[in-house]
């Protein structure tokens with residue numbers, strides 16, 4: 001059997017560049033090399049596409065080492081991105097944040113006509129935009145926390161008024177977030193008016209639209225969804241962050257945040273969360289895989305749907321693959337399943353178009 005050529009697409013013009021290199025290195029180490037031949041396509045912080053070419057005799061594990069040490073630029077050559085179909089059969093984006101996770105890259109794969117792993121354009125764009133996602137969740141009737149939108153031009157017009165609305169409707173503390181971001185970048189928990197202004201100034205560096213949310217005193221529960229038409233969900237996991245909330249530093253730099261798998265929840269609550277996870281994935285037109293994140297109120301036990309991550313962290317110790325591992329699907333098998341699902345979507349789409 002001819003090996004399928006899988007382009008691992010990593011890096012990216014995003015503040016989650018480093019995180020992507022770690023995930024990509026993990027995937028490269030684990031992927032079944034009997035079945036797949038790898039092509040390494042990196043996107044620099046400046047948005048330039050490069051192909052990582054290994055020195056003579058070097059294997060995939062060398063590529064993984066190079067990414068882990070963030071030295072891949074030394075081994076790359078300029079790459080015209082439209083060549084992707086010439087060098088690969090399938091694109092596997094292991095990349096996060098704006099431009100990568102928000103449907104733009106997925107739109108490029110659609111345009112050149114290469115099958116790819118994970119969610120399509122609509123689901124990626126919706127999930128990445130915290131305001132748009134909350135509107136969909138609300139419409140479908142999923143439980144979400146109280147929130148408000150704040151646009152930059154409004155804030156610049158009258159920030160006192162903007163603050164007043166927040167103080168009256170949501171109260172303090174509140175969470176201030178850029179609508180389009182990930183990995184907690186640009187997010188602040190504001191406890192008072194002056195912190196609110198500082199939080200807005202920071203968040204507006206990343207986006208011109210913000211979401212302001214009531215702060216929930218909550219446990220953080222995550223669900224790993226896998227599938228196309230009939231998505232399945234793994235056992236649930238809980239994150240116990242070290243510190244006031246789950247910040248960028250606690251996600252990647254300190255290992256004191258604890259992952260509890262399976263999450264300690266009643267069977268009823270577990271089933272309810274797993275059910276909402278699948279339905280939320282379907283509501284945004286999810287395909288392939290995603291991690292659906294929840295809050296569970298510590299005081300009232302209420303469930304809140306927080307967000308969907310369509311390209312969740314994918315190192316061996318990341319929540320998504322670990323939840324599947326705990327449900328009986330090994331790390332390499334999870335990767336393989338994501339590739340199969342990408343091919344399935346591609347073939348379905350082409351069959352539908354052929355029938356017109």
Ligand SMILES: Nc1ncnc2c1ncn2[C@@H]1O[C@H](COP(=O)(O)OP(=O)(O)O)[C@@H](O)[C@H]1O
Pocket residue numbers: 145175177181182183184185187213214215216217218220241245246247293306307
């Ligand atoms: N409304 C909220 N109430 C309590 N904690 C929150 C709230 N929103 C965010 N957080 C905390 O901030 C972290 C990051 O926020 P999140 O919405 O998940 O953004 P990101 O896309 O950056 O992961 C969460 O994991 C949680 O610890």
Ligand SMILES: [Mg+2]
Pocket residue numbers: 183184293307
């Ligand atoms: Mg999150």
